[in-house]
Amino acid sequence: MTALRIKAHWQRHHFSLNIDTILPASGITALFGRSGCGKSSLLRLIAGLEMVRDATVIFADQPWQRQQNFVPLHRRRIGLVFQQSGLLPHLSAEQNLLYGFHRVQPELRRLMPADVIRMLELESLLRQPLTSLSGGQQQRLALGRALLANPQLLLLDEPFAALDSLSKTAILPYIRTLVDETGIPLFFVSHDSREVEKLADQLVLMDGGQITEQSSLTTALANPNNPLFDGSDIVSLFFGVPAEKDSWGRVPVLSNACCLWLGDLTEPVPISQGQVRLSIRAKDVSLALSPIADLSIQNQLPAHITNITPYRQQFLIQLQLADGQLLQAEITPYAAAQLNLTIGKPVIALVKAIAIR
Amino acid sequence: MTALSAADWQAIQLTLTLAFYTMLLLLVITTPLAWWLAGERRGLSAFSYWLRTLVQTVVALPLVLPPTVLGFYLLLLLGPQGVVGSTLQQLGLPHLAFSFPGILLASVLYSLPFAVQPLQQAFEQLGRQPVEIAASLGAGPIDQFFTVILPLCRGGFVVAATLSFAHTLGEFGVILMLGGSIPGQTKVLSIAIYDHAEAMNYAAAQQLSLLLLLFSFVVLFVVYGARRKTGSL
Numbered sequence: 001m002t003a004l005r006i007k008a009h010w011q012r013h014h015f016s017l018n019i020d021t022i023l024p025a026s027g028i029t030a031l032f033g034r035s036g037c038g039k040s041s042l043l044r045l046i047a048g049l050e051m052v053r054d055a056t057v058i059f060a061d062q063p064w065q066r067q068q069n070f071v072p073l074h075r076r077r078i079g080l081v082f083q084q085s086g087l088l089p090h091l092s093a094e095q096n097l098l099y100g101f102h103r104v105q106p107e108l109r110r111l112m113p114a115d116v117i118r119m120l121e122l123e124s125l126l127r128q129p130l131t132s133l134s135g136g137q138q139q140r141l142a143l144g145r146a147l148l149a150n151p152q153l154l155l156l157d158e159p160f161a162a163l164d165s166l167s168k169t170a171i172l173p174y175i176r177t178l179v180d181e182t183g184i185p186l187f188f189v190s191h192d193s194r195e196v197e198k199l200a201d202q203l204v205l206m207d208g209g210q211i212t213e214q215s216s217l218t219t220a221l222a223n224p225n226n227p228l229f230d231g232s233d234i235v236s237l238f239f240g241v242p243a244e245k246d247s248w249g250r251v252p253v254l255s256n257a258c259c260l261w262l263g264d265l266t267e268p269v270p271i272s273q274g275q276v277r278l279s280i281r282a283k284d285v286s287l288a289l290s291p292i293a294d295l296s297i298q299n300q301l302p303a304h305i306t307n308i309t310p311y312r313q314q315f316l317i318q319l320q321l322a323d324g325q326l327l328q329a330e331i332t333p334y335a336a337a338q339l340n341l342t343i344g345k346p347v348i349a350l351v352k353a354i355a356i357r
Numbered sequence: 358m359t360a361l362s363a364a365d366w367q368a369i370q371l372t373l374t375l376a377f378y379t380m381l382l383l384l385v386i387t388t389p390l391a392w393w394l395a396g397e398r399r400g401l402s403a404f405s406y407w408l409r410t411l412v413q414t415v416v417a418l419p420l421v422l423p424p425t426v427l428g429f430y431l432l433l434l435l436g437p438q439g440v441v442g443s444t445l446q447q448l449g450l451p452h453l454a455f456s457f458p459g460i461l462l463a464s465v466l467y468s469l470p471f472a473v474q475p476l477q478q479a480f481e482q483l484g485r486q487p488v489e490i491a492a493s494l495g496a497g498p499i500d501q502f503f504t505v506i507l508p509l510c511r512g513g514f515v516v517a518a519t520l521s522f523a524h525t526l527g528e529f530g531v532i533l534m535l536g537g538s539i540p541g542q543t544k545v546l547s548i549a550i551y552d553h554a555e556a557m558n559y560a561a562a563q564q565l566s567l568l569l570l571l572f573s574f575v576v577l578f579v580v581y582g583a584r585r586k587t588g589s590l
Contacts, residue, residue: 012400049489073492074501080493086486090508099504100494149494 008055025185030200038209079146085138100149136167156188176270234282256323284355285329299351368549383472395480428534471520479513
């Protein structure tokens with residue numbers, strides 16, 4: 001697997017960066033942390049935009065920076081997207097899209113404009129003046145432009161921070177698609193846990209200029225004390241394959257023996273190889289000891305308890321579903337006592353169809 | 358108005374030549390200089406910070422110094438006894454005082470802030486992001502300059518070119534000190550006017566003055582007019 005080796009000790013005024021790590025470069029990796037934790041600086045170090053002395057950056061056996069050897073950004077083949085799209089205002093949408101493409105040697109071109117235009121649905125944007133594009137459309141165009149420069153790695157610095165929540169929701173599936181279709185590893189910087197839950201495969205947590213944790217997202221989400229949950233709700237993910245909607249418009253999402261019903265799938269959900277990723281807040285999951293008839297809650301999933309931990313003033317119950325996936329429920333100590341919950345106990349997890357995102 | 362004398366024509370031609378070369382040299386020199394000065398200040402090491410402050414100050418000096426002071430120091434430096442002048446002579450080259458190359462050098466220094474400041478301002482407004490994006494898309498430094506910096510900072514370049522040209526036209530004190538009044542070499546318009554006035558030849562002085570006034574007015578008018586139209590200057 002492609003890997004990114006980074007070593008840097010960097011001190012400037014009130015900020016320091018201390019990194020010595022190997023990051024797996026595959027799929028989507030989120031660099032998460034508070035403002036000022038060094039995540040953007042790390043991204044800029046990888047891109048070669050910060051001159052950090054004695055740093056080492058090696059991507060897949062290419063030394064981008066090692067001792068006296070420094071490869072400038074324009075020879076690293078990295079796609080960059082910033083919070084502000086950085087579309088060049090003196091060029092048209094199409095000229096922007098092709099700026100990098102024209103600078104790739106023809107024999108090295110792996111992606112053609114037609115592929116990227118289809119993948120990111122850019123056709124209608126190309127005929128418009130830049131100023132009439134919305135923030136989300138500009139970011140899509142910027143992504144397409146980066147892709148057409150034939151990058152080996154995509155670096156996105158807070159790419160959704162300037163977007164309203166609707167545009168943000170709309171752009172996430174495109175990111176998933178482009179990574180899955182092109183196989184180009186992508187790193188994105190974020191301080192929004194919802195973005196991370198929706199998009200990331202791996203999580204790199206940063207604090208005070210250091211990497212404090214590096215894990216798969218599934219592992220990270222199983223830890224209620226993960227800084228990802230500071231100030232936001234605990235969430236579990238459910239991966240499954242959506243099937244035909246029924247006559248009521250409900251969509252079943254299947255994973256082995258498990259079936260989760262959704263109110264609908266109109267909100268675009270990132271789909272990977274036919275699989276959707278759903279997030280379920282622990283607060284939206286109730287527990288019962290046996291199936292309940294005559295109930296509006298449509299998802300009654302058999303599960304057994306794998307862990308019980310006090311969490312804030314409540315209890316966090318971790319469950320294993322029939323297909324092995326983790327589901328978490330947050331309940332009051334009173335409820336936990338009433339049901340006499342213990343590890344290993346089989347329960348029924350109740351999830352409202354419309355609480356699934 | 359009577360016809361201009363041959364000597365006046367020579368002064369006009371010399372002045373335009375001087376202003377043109379000064380402008381050209383300044384654009385070449387100040388583009389990288391202004392780019393460096395416009396760089397991010399946050400996170401600079403103490404050394405780089407003070408170095409940049411020093412250069413910024415030196416660049417701005419001609420704005421406040423009496424031109425005669427600049428001319429005087431240049432005379433000391435470039436004259437036959439000066440460090441630069443005597444070194445040049447030892448190398449078998451002429452010293453630079455009282456010569457066209459000498460006043461060209463002086464003009465470049467004298468008009469430096471008028472080229473640096475508009476460019477620096479344009480570069481600061483541009484920021485580094487467009488260039489970083491271009492680099493990520495495979496554009497090398499020269500490519501970045503011609504496809505991103507130049508088109509997006511066109512206004513800054515136009516102002517820098519015009520101001521350094523126009524400012525050189527009005528140069529007097531520096532040239533008087535360093536260049537004297539050698540026809541065809543250092544006798545530029547302002548000096549010619551001064552000489553005419555000294556000789557009580559007011560009609561001729563009047564004619565040249567009016568010419569300079571009109572020309573300067575038109576240049577500035579065109580620049581400020583273009584700024585309004587494109588809105589990007």
